[in-house]
Amino acid sequence: xxxxxxxxxxxGILDPQGEAVRGSLKHLGFEVTETRVGRLVELELEATDxxxxxxxxxxxxxxxxxxxxxxxxxxxIAT
Amino acid sequence: xxxxxxxxxxxxxxVTFPGSNDxxxxxxxxxxxxxxxxxxxxxxxxxxxxxxxxxxxxFSYGDYLRCGAIARFAPVMHAVADxxxxxxxxxxxxxxxxxxxxxxxxxxxxxPNASLSFVCRDVPLRVENARTPFTTRxxxxxxxxxxxxxxxxxxxxxxxxxxxxxxxGQIVLRYEPEANPNGSLADVAGVVNAAGNxxxxxxxxxxxxxxxxxxxxxxxxxxxxxxxxxARMAVxx
Numbered sequence: 437x438x439x440x441x442x443x444x445x446x447x448g449i450l451d452p453q454g455e456a457v458r459g460s461l462k463h464l465g466f467e468v469t470e471t472r473v474g475r476l477v478e479l480e481l482e483a484t485d486x487x488x489x490x491x492x493x494x495x496x497x498x499x500x501x502x503x504x505x506x507x508x509x510x511x512x513i514a515t
Numbered sequence: 516x517x518x519x520x521x522x523x524x525x526x527x528x529x530v531t532f533p534g535s536n537d538x539x540x541x542x543x544x545x546x547x548x549x550x551x552x553x554x555x556x557x558x559x560x561x562x563x564x565x566x567x568x569x570x571x572x573x574f575s576y577g578d579y580l581r582c583g584a585i586a587r588f589a590p591v592m593h594a595v596a597d598x599x600x601x602x603x604x605x606x607x608x609x610x611x612x613x614x615x616x617x618x619x620x621x622x623x624x625x626x627p628n629a630s631l632s633f634v635c636r637d638v639p640l641r642v643e644n645a646r647t648p649f650t651t652r653x654x655x656x657x658x659x660x661x662x663x664x665x666x667x668x669x670x671x672x673x674x675x676x677x678x679x680x681x682x683x684g685q686i687v688l689r690y691e692p693e694a695n696p697n698g699s700l701a702d703v704a705g706v707v708n709a710a711g712n713x714x715x716x717x718x719x720x721x722x723x724x725x726x727x728x729x730x731x732x733x734x735x736x737x738x739x740x741x742x743x744x745x746a747r748m749a750v751x752x
Binding site for chain 2: 449450452453456500501503505506
């Protein structure tokens with residue numbers, strides 16, 4: 437079973453990386469009003485029950501994959 | 516700089532993680548200040564008898580995921596947390612500060628510099644709280660010049676909770692406002708935990724122990740810790 441975790445900078449948290457990317461996009465002629473840069477973590481799991489897998493990945497996020505002070509996370513489970 | 520050889524030499528352990536690179540500088544600096552400093556390998560599950568612990572600068576585990584996020588799971592960190600819970604003084608410098616924040620031993624988190632550039636220069640600091648074990652040799656309001664060298668030093672904390680931290684004296688060092696090298700909230704350069712025995716700072720006091728290197732002001736921070744370690748040693752004896 438595969439899990440995909442999207443870790444994003446929390447709303448309101450200054451994202452200098454996103455700002456730099458937005459500046460470069462603008463330089464290329466693209467009009468973008470906001471850019472936020474996060475991180476994608478792909479996990480292969482041995483679990484067979486999607487709900488159990490989701491709970492386990494939530495614990496991974498809380499303990500390591502995201503820092504709750506500055507980041508949010510979304511989990512997708514694909515069987 | 517060498518302090519009296521007759522004063523008891525407190526034992527200060529400097530943890531080496533894979534990727535630490537200021538560990539030997541810290542041992543050297545504490546040696547100059549009259550401590551018996553030694554390296555402690557990150558894989559150790561127990562600490563030797565120590566009077567203070569230092570987590571040094573560097574790039575532990577390549578700063579993978581978030582700086583300090585992996586190092587906090589090093590075997591030695593359980594022992595460091597126990598040492599801190601017992602009231603032992605713990606100082607995190609730069610990457611060590613990042614590790615202590617990720618481990619939940621210090622408030623906040625260090626994010627990439629607002630400029631996205633690695634910054635390496637001397638910065639002026641102001642001592643906000645001179646009553647911590649890390650600043651007893653300083654005076655409140657004193658100006659120190661100590662170098663920084665980091666890419667992720669932007670200390671971040673919920674803004675609505677900052678006032679409580681300030682009120683409890685947990686903001687120990689600030690950059691002078693026009694000299695903030697990383698965009699940290701409220702120009703914070705160093706914080707202490709609520710109990711007052713765990714401190715982290717982005718500047719490198721171990722690189723400021725000799726006027727030849729630009730400034731001896733780091734001695735005030737590290738020397739304060741040597742004093743605190745010596746006091747703990749006397750209690751334990």
